[in-house]
Structures are given as structure tokens and as C-alpha cells.
Amino acid sequence: MQVNFAPLKGNSRNYSILVGVLIGLVAAGLIAYLIAYAYGFRLWGVNNYVTWGQLITVDFFFIGLSAGSLVVSSLVYVFGQEKYKPIGRMAVYMGLLLMMGAMFTVLTDLGRPEKFWRLFMYFYLSNMKSMFGINGIFYAGYILLLGTYLVAALSGSKLTKFIAPVAVLWAMLVHMGTGAIVGFIETRHVMYSPLKPIEFVSAAFASGLALVTLLSYLTLRFSKRPINKDMFVSLGKLLVVLILILMVLVTVDKLTHFYPPKREAVMFLIAGPWAWIFWLQVALGYFIPLAILCNPWLRKKVGWVIAACAICVVGIFFERAAIIFPGLSQPLEYYPGEIAGIWGARGGFLIMPAETLQTLGIVALLGLLFVLGLKFMELTPALDEGEHAQAEPADQVAAPAAEGGQT
């Protein structure tokens, strides 16, 4: 199957409005960050109890989405599933963008962001026993791999065949490393679990697939490109499998820690003050998408599949939040008995404007880069056979249009 790719024209009024809104949000986020940097993080919701806030939640979420996007692209470039080709390039580009967004959130979350380079002084100034130190290798290698992968995919090079499997395996490493950041911390019983790395990979694949399905559909829809309904329906079927695996893993993890005698952490998670986050994760992340995608009538309707994907993405966001907020706010048991005053109090978290605006700003930045990428790179399938030749006349000299746009 041959697919021609062509950039979006990007001349329409809606496109300009979208770009304008995103630029506005990015600017707001930037200003919010500069103010927070000048005044200290007291402007954020983070505190000495819940010491990681919205940004780290979004960071874990983005890393997951990135790994998941890569899996979709691997369907094309590793497993040779030609029918997914129209969205293959978008998936690679989204993988790269989301990973860069994740790095950006970590960078701005640091108290002294100007010292971030210390994370990349492997074995010399970095502590390689720290999961952050190890992940430094994974993340940097991943971004390099993704960059190469994108260039190879855009140029239609045969190299994709070699890069894609490596990138997918590396993505799993990246995500297991990220899961280990929280999974290895015995102090926080909600987070502590040997299953966390695998759980993270599984959640990553589910959420990433859902996001690629959602965004590629929206892109094709609003740019009035041809939509292959079977492709989206079959992506929905794949999502069912991934969600089921994730559900089994989460159930096993929680059930193990629920089994008496030591069950306070799970009780805190499922019935404590933050229980709503966990139950939103379960409802939006698993049950509602499964109910839609397993329904014999609804699962064949593209609109419903896309809705299920959107709900699933939101649900997995709550999965990330359900690790950070309950995990950190559960009081530490310094001594048996009830500890009086603030030392025994549960940690709280305020939604503060500076932090929220910055989070939105980073999401908007990724949106902006995605939208601009659609205009300036050949990510979307062409409207018709001739479009590529019209859009890129210079390429015709170097390579025939069909070959240049093909992967």
C-alpha cells in the first residue's frame, strides 16, 4: 500500500485561531514560570509533604504517552501493518514531542533548573544508584533515537526497519525506569511495588495508543483528509487488549497490598480522602472505555471509539495522579500511635494559579509544536495523489514524489 504524505496548508482561519490560542497559553505559562522562579516555589501547590505536584504528574503522563505513541508507529514500521501507515509518521512525531515535553516539565520542576546538566554527568558527577541518574541515560538516548527515527521516517529511509524495534525496546526501558522512580521507594507504601515498572509500561501503551488514535483522528477530520474507518476500529480493538492487561496488573498490585495485615496504604488509596482520584482512574481509564469498546454495536462506530480513547487518556492521567498525591500525602508513621499536630497530619495540596498555568502552558507548547509540525513537515497523508507534487515541487528534482513521500 502506497501512502503519499503532504503537509497541511494551514491557511484556514480556524488554524490561525488555534495557533493564536496556543501561543497565548504558552506565553501565560512562561510568565507564570518566570514569576514562580523569581519568588520561589511557594507560589506552587507543592509543599514539604506533597513535594511533587502537577508537573511531575504531567511528566509521568507524557513519558507514558510518548512510549505509547511509539508502539503505534511500531505497528507500521516493525510489524508491517500497512493499514496503519497514514498515522505512522504522526505517531513518531508525537512520541518525540511528548518526550521533550516530559523533559521540559522535569526541568521546570527543579528548584534550581540551571543545574540540570548535573543529571547528565553520567558516572562522574551523577549518582548512578539513583533512578534519576539511570533514567538520565534512558531519556537522553530515547530522545536521540526518536529524532533519528523521525528523520528516517520522513525521508522514507529503509533505516526505519532497524531503528523502530530498537526505539520500541528503548521506550520500554524508559518507561520501566520511570516506574522504578516511584516503585522503588519503600517509604511511600502507596507507590512501593515491584510491579510498578511493568504497570507503567502497560499504562503507557494504553494511554499512548488512545492519544494517537484520538489526535490523528482529529487531525484527519479537521484537515478534511480521507479517514479509514477500519483502521480506527481496529485500533480500538487493540486498545481493549492493552486496557485489559493494565487492569490485571493494577488489580494484582493493589490486591497484594490489600491482603492483611499491612493494608493501610491501599485503604488510604481506595477509601481515603484522595479516593476519588483512584476511582476516576478505574472508571475513566478502564471501565467506561471497555464498556464502549466491547459493545458489539458501539465499537464499530468511529465516533464512539474516539470517545472511548479520549476518556481513556483522561483516566490514565488520573492513574498518574493517584500515584503522586495519595502516595505523598499519606502521613509517615514515625512512631506507633496517633501523632499530634501537623507532624501526623495528612499532606494537602492546593491548586495554585502559577503551577496550573505553567502546566497548561507546557501542554499548549506541545500542542503548538504538533500543529506547526503538521504544517511544516510531511506528517499527514495527502488529500489526493497529486498534492505532494504540488506542495513540494523542489523535491521532484531530487526524488520522484511517490518515492519521497513513501515509507
Added chain:
Amino acid sequence: MANYCMVIDLDKCVGCQACSLACKAENNVPHGTPYEHKRHHDMYWHKVIAAWEGEYPSVGTQIIPMPCMHCDHPPCVNVCPSKATYKRGDGIVMQNFRRCLGCRYCIVACPYGARNFNFKDQENEEYQRPDLPPDLDLSYEGLIGPWPYPHRTRGVVEKCTYCFHRIDQAHANGQEVGSKLEGEDGVLPACVEACPTGARYFGDLGDPESAVRKIMAGRGPIKLREEMQTSPKTIYLPR
């Protein structure tokens, strides 16, 4: 080399918080506003917790002063990506502000809540000592003054240091370090020095003749959260 530890006799502790105040004064730890206290933004290198069990009239309260535990197997040192937290040869777990990125992973990993993030610059003029070096570098070999923290750096994590500056200065001056059961005490951390009931002892855990070892003998010393296997060096003698 010595292996410093602190022994706190809970039978003598009256919960007066003199240790917390001495720590704030010695290490120049800023005081917080009530708003900051409510939001957990203020810093405590030393805290005193009260754990109670049962209901009136059969209620028991245990007051526990908590500096950093200076664990033998510190989780914070493991997780710190930039080696800003490290264990000195004499067992003191240190924090180097110049290396600290402010990622706050160590706060997540610490089982004792001993670490605090610095959320703001100090506003109060009286704390500013521009004549002193801003903070301690690992390569710095000279003596540092009685106040090792003339400036505070916003955006880094801070913690108790067992008043390492006093200990280092004592070694340089040839003074003795640690509590004595008889006679004059050697140089001590501020909290030990300030304790009005003499509930705290400081000394070398490796020396069988030291006061800390003698006072622990036969008292069934306990460590907080032993199930974490961090083997803390802040040790408690039960009531």
C-alpha cells in the same frame, strides 16, 4: 574515624522544644509565618512530635524529639541524582547546596520527614551575612565560621547536619567532641548543648568507652521505623 551518633533519653525529655529553638538559632533556619506553617512551607531541621495512644482516662503520650536520623543506610543518599546528599566518613549525612538540583526526590524517599525544601529567599535582614562564604563546597578545606549558612539558597533541600561545623572546628582546634558522663562535656551539637534536662547525648558509637555507649547499655535502646532497615544513628532510650 569516629562514627557519630546521638542518644536521646525519652525518660528525661520534657518536650520543651529548647532543642528545636537551639537548632533554629544555630543554623540560622528561618522562622515561618502561620500561613507557611499551615501550608507546610516552613523549614524544621529539628522537630518534636507527640504520639498518643488510647483515650482519656487511659491515654499515653510519648514525646519524641526528631533531628535527622543520620542513617547508616540512608535512602536519601541512594536516590539523590547529583550526589548532593552524601555520607561523610564520620557517618554524618550531609547536604551540599551547590550540588542540589531541587528535584525533591530525597524528601519522597526519607522515612523520617527530616528534609525540607527551601521555598523562598529569606526576607529578614538579620539573617543575611554577606561577609561569610555563601555555602559549603566539598573542596573547601578551611574552617567555616560559627554560622555555616549565612545565605540561604532558595530551591534546594536542607536538613540537619548534627552541627558538623562545630565538630570540624573542634577537631581543628584539638578539642574533644561528645558528651561525658563525668566532668566537662566536649564540643556538642547545639540541640544537645541546649537540652535543659540533659536528655541528649552525643558521641562516638564506635568507642566502647564513650558516654553514648555507656548510657545505652542495659536501657534497651530503640530506633524509629526499624522495619525500614535504615539503621538510624539517632537512638532513643525508652521511658
